[in-house]
Amino acid sequence: MTKTNLITGFLGSGKTTTILHLLANKPEHEKWAVLVNEFGEVGIDGALLADSGALLKEIPGGCMCCVNGLPMQVGLNTLLRQGKPDRLLIEPTGLGHPKQILDMLTAEVYQPWIELHATLCLLDPRQLLDERAVKNDNFRDQLAAADIIIANKEDHASEVSRSALSEWLQREGGEREVIHAQNGNIDISLLDKPRLNLRELPSSPEHNHSHAAARGLAALSLPEHQRWRRSINSGQGYTGCGWIFDADTLFDTVGILEWARLAPVERVKGVLRITEGLVRINRQGQDFHIETQNVAPPDSRIELIHSGEVDWNALQNSLLKLRLSL
CATH class of the missing domain: 3.40.50.300 (P-loop containing nucleotide triphosphate hydrolases)
Known part of the structure; x- marks a missing residue:
């Protein structure tokens, strides 16, 4: 077992x-x-x-x-x-x-x-x-x-x-x-530690998602020859917008960190290719944590989650400008 x-x-x-x-x-x-x-x-x-x-x-x-x-x-x-x-x-x-x-x-x-x-x-x-x-x-x-x-x-x-x-x-x-x-x-x-099982758990609330889980178990990937792709989904009052970029795309290190720090959203999480290797980004509200390594990930991925209105196109345009290789 x-x-x-x-x-x-x-x-x-x-x-x-x-x-x-x-x-x-x-x-x-x-x-x-x-x-x-x-x-x-x-x-x-x-x-x-x-x-x-x-x-x-x-x-x-x-x-x-x-x-x-x-x-x-x-x-x-x-x-x-x-x-x-x-x-x-x-x-x-x-x-x-x-x-x-x-x-x-x-x-x-x-x-x-x-x-x-x-x-x-x-x-x-x-x-x-x-x-x-x-x-x-x-x-x-x-x-x-x-x-x-x-x-x-x-x-x-x-x-x-x-x-x-x-x-x-x-x-x-x-x-x-x-x-x-x-x-x-x-x-x-x-x-x-054992499971206590002391409490009657509340029933799951009614909730709806617009998501890909029913369509497959693999995370989003890029079709051949496509350089990047965006995906948006929503549920329970939150919207998530994520981007994936191919292995040939590098980001300006300082620029991507500022973009993630200043994005008007509640949650930012990403693993991106930079000149130095990779940077991991994890932001919740004002808490901002980064980690760099001198190894390169197979691609770049970043996702933002927010409970209010966001101009995703404006954020995307500024994100695309941070690419060092096109």
Whole structure:
């Protein structure tokens, strides 16, 4: 049986960073797999996890619980039957609802395959101060479904956000363990904690996506001889716009960082080719993290998510001007 954990958390809470940390500290003799779901269609998290050494399956373009769970079932079955991993980490989109996923994982058909352990929910306590997040059904239900809550981004916490977390835990925490962390740096032993299964989970809210998950399990790719492509999808009051560029396209390093920093959106995530190799970009609100390496990715991908109106064409025009090679 495959030991399995659901790693949830709202947009920008640090799920992928946490999974990368866990993969870097896994036992050498174990084979691990990751089933990752993203709101957008260009597959940023898949690119970030590509060199982690884990078996990887992507479900891009929406919520893996949609379409009667078919995209998730296909990806899950592939990993379990072909990969036979010792451990499986499942990362739903930050706009995903956990109940249908947990219902599927505990279904009788998966009993011989899956040993379900604790669900971890990443929480940036500052999100408790954001009315849009607190009122979001998925935000609330992810926390409700958690067996362990990871209060992440401790280095960005303030007295106000710490107080908000303390008040929330008094109201909603119950018997659950709370771990304070920075950069998703948590002890791997948390994955072996048992599932508490003490709470009646709320039903999945009605939600609709315009997404590609039902059409296939591969992230967006480029047709032959096409230099770049844009994809837009929306759901639950959010819109995601992503671009993928071919391997011959390089971006101006300073320019792309400023573009990502100043883009009038809530979420920016990307892996792009630059003269120096690659740059990874991760921005949530005003939190802006970058990392460079002297190796080049196979292509460039960047995605923006926002809950309001955005002039995607204007952002695209300024992005295209940052290309060094045409």
